[in-house]
């Protein structure tokens with residue numbers, strides 16, 4: 001048997017069935033009217049944000065990275081809980097606006113922003129995290145044409161990355177941000193052009209579980225921000241320290257020690273150089289806020305054996321949960337946390353693979369895991385599905401279409 005990833009704390013059975021937000025899986029499926037279904041627990045998101053606020057220094061604002069999960073009811077739920085939103089496209093701008101979020105609370109990072117996206121963002125007062133000198137030129141030209149004072153920040157490509165992170169976004173040649181050495185000249189030019197100077201965005205990596213590595217990166221980020229502000233000769237109003245707080249997905253992963261990160265950052269904030277004395281700081285997090293609060297529920301439609309192996313064939317698959325199938329940014333395929341939701345907590349009695357309904361061998365949600373015996377009609381739960389699930393998977397592949405989603 002191959003091990004399964006750790007089920008996040010907070011999920012327990014009611015009458016032998018997985019309960020999410022205090023409600024049984026079958027009841028949630030009945031509410032949605034179908035499987036496959038993503039369920040997001042509002043209470044778990046609330047608890048996570050409260051925990052984060054308690055651990056981090058008050059001076060640190062918390063922004064939500066919409067890319068992790070842009071489901072409208074979830075965005076509306078987040079609106080009063082976080083201090084700002086990070087978007088990555090004009091499409092995400094439309095989603096945050098539709099959710100009633102003030103665009104002045106929004107910043108826009110990401111390479112390849114089109115002119116129409118820059119225009120929409122500038123017109124609404126969104127802060128642009130500029131990814132290049134070319135993008136700065138286009139933003140300034142659009143602002144001049146439209147008679148707008150643009151709100152501009154510079155995304156810095158630092159010379160360091162976030163150690164142990166699943167996705168490195170800094171260090172060396174990268175399509176993200178402006179190489180640190182060229183930043184001061186760009187800042188001076190933006191300010192001279194009459195823009196509202198919003199500060200630096202320094203995002204070194206994503207999905208790290210090592211508190212010491214995150215703290216080290218935050219220390220490097222603060223030092224770099226101070227050096228660049230000094231060299232620019234312009235006060236630094238804001239500094240986005242990035243994020244990178246990870247969640248345990250795989251066997252052996254251990255949860256991030258949030259208090260250790262908070263304590264180290266509190267110490268750093270107490271000893272800031274004068275150039276950062278009045279700077280406002282934030283982090284932007286996606287998966288850490290919503291990842292563990294989401295469960296993907298799919299129904300077993302066939303049970304079969306092949307060469308002595310049991311396959312539980314579901315009505316879901318990688319078209320909704322690409323990451324669980326191991327095809328989204330992982331090199332070695334390992335099992336996500338998963339369970340038979342309709343027999344939650346029952347003893348393990350067999351080895352089975354949970355597969356999807358797509359005709360590709362890639363479509364495997366759990367490989368040779370240990371489960372209680374399950375049959376056609378049983379529900380499967382894939383945990384850690386709250387981030388990079390529904391919108392980071394090829395929902396239209398083979399004409400399957402999207403899963404249902406509910407915030408419970």
Ligand SMILES: Cc1ncc(COP(=O)(O)O)c(C=O)c1O
Pocket residue numbers: 065068086109110167169203206207243244245284285286287288387
């Ligand atoms: C610029 C930026 N901000 C925020 C995030 C969110 O990362 P995570 O969901 O791991 O917190 C990413 C992820 O790639 C990113 O590129």
